[in-house]
Amino acid sequence: MGKVVAGWARQIAEAELGNALPRRWAHTQGVAARAVEVGRVLGKYGELLIAAATLHDVGYAPRLAATGFHPLDGARFLRDEHGADERLVRLVANHSFALLEAEERGLRETLEAEFPLLEEPLLVDALVYCDMTTTPDGGRTSAEKRVTEILGRYGDDSVVGRFIRRAAPEIFAAVGRVEKALAAQPR
Known part of the structure; x- marks a missing residue:
């Protein structure tokens, strides 16, 4: 991994999501x-x-949405079309407790x-932190407000709402x- 991978991730994500x-x-x-x-x-x-954060939602791209479950669709795309690093692909596939949503969709296995x-664990948590403290428009928010926003957008009884x-x-x-790890870091 390195800055080259982060740049590659940005190119891929922008190509798939930027216009669509x-x-x-x-x-x-x-x-x-x-x-x-x-x-x-x-x-x-x-x-x-950084690479996983940049690619975590690539599976939402209309041309990639084979199952309709973006973590799985994105991970398969990165693995199959780009031969991406296994750790990166696994992070994208499992970001933000995706296994729980996969269960709701019958895709956990x-x-x-x-x-x-x-x-x-801290790497997995860090991706959750980045995703769940960012609004749909890219601004900062708290995890509590983000969860409330997701529930409002999808509804309590939807697959995403239940998840x-x-x-x-x-x-x-x-x-x-x-947040605890960040607070413990010297500035």
């Missing part, structure tokens, strides 16, 4: 900006976080089989762990 889904692209840019800030607590994994979770309600305690805990 400009609001999703704005969110992606905000998530990537958070990753630049958070990357300092991850040492050697900082660039991997598929996701787990193709893209097992990474064994780097986000289940995931909320885990999201808040992950964000808290990253």
Whole structure:
């Protein structure tokens, strides 16, 4: 991983989301900006976080939406069309507690089989933090406001609504762990 990978990730995400889904692209840019800030607590994994943050929602691109479950569609695209780093692909596939949403969609076994979770808890938490503290337009927000916004957008009884309600305690805990790590870092 390195700056070259982060630049490649930006090119891919912008090509897939920039024109087709400009609001999703704005969110992606905000998530990537958070990753630049958070990357300092991850040492050697900082660039991997930036690349994953930049590509986390690429599966929303209309041409990639094979299953309609963006973490799986994005990870398959990165693996199959780009031969991307396995760790990067697994982060994209599992970002923001995707296994819980996969379960709601009947895709949990598929996701787990193709893209097992990474064994780097702070890295996984950092991607949750970046995603869940960024508005749909790329601005900063709290995890609590983000969860409320998602529920308002999708509705309580939707697949995403059911997932986000289940995931909320885990999201808040992950964000808290990253905030603690950031607070402990010398400036």
